[in-house]
Amino acid sequence: MAWHNGEQSTELLHAQAHVWNHILNFINSMSLECATQLGIPDIIHKHGKPMTLEELVDALPINKAKSQGVSRLMRILMNLGYRSGFDRAMASSSEWFENENPTPFDTKHGKTFWEYAGQEPRLNNFFNEAMASDAKLVASVLISDCKHLFEGLNSIVDVGGGTGTVSEVIVDAFPNLKCTVPDLPHVVAGL
Known part of the structure; x- marks a missing residue:
């Protein structure tokens, strides 16, 4: 898929973002x-006035190493319109904030998403297909709008590049470029 003008590429990226917004809409309620x-x-109400993010984090019963997650959570709530009391305050589960697991997925399943997918072939295939589909769109826009970034390169390494979809698009545009996808x-089992 080749795109010949930036306006078309931008429109397509906006459409893709709109689709992803619908796919991930559960994040709002969670x-x-x-x-x-x-x-x-309750914490903000008891405080009696707007709180800074630091004040809120200090008042929460969470693992302080995950305080950056509170900022993300508050940003989502602000975008949903929950502003009263949150004006200066700038996961999927509160349990995650309280434990040592690096992600909410780890908390729910006791393993990383990648470990889980490695044991669930259906999920693994579904995820790889979804990422490859998204990668085709993003890579075609990347080649169209940022071609100059690849000019003069001899090789690239796409670490965690899945099934190699992005590298395939890049090699199609730059046949002399060597791409490695670990x-x-x-x-990569079925490739």
Whole structure:
């Protein structure tokens, strides 16, 4: 898929973002649930005035190493219109904030997404196909709008590049470029 003008590429990227917004829309309700479970509305109400992010993080019963997640959570809530009491305050589960797991997925399943996908072939195939589909769009826009970034290169390494879709698009546009795509064994098993 080749795109010949920036306006078309931009329009396509906006459409793709719109689709992803619908796919990931569950994040809004899960963020509201997480804020409620953490007691954020009560903490802010008891404070009696707007709080800084640092004040909110200090008042929360969370693992402080995950405080950057509170900022993300508050940003989502602000975008949803929950502004009263949150004006200066700038996961999927409050439990994640309280433990040592690096992601909410780890908390829910006891393993990383990649470990889980490595044991669930259906999920692995579905995820790889979805990423390849998205990668075709993004790579075609990348080649169309940022071709100059690849000129003069001899090789690239696409670490975690899945099934190699982005590299295929790049090599089609730059046949003399050598692309290497290292990834997990279960991702590249059927290639």
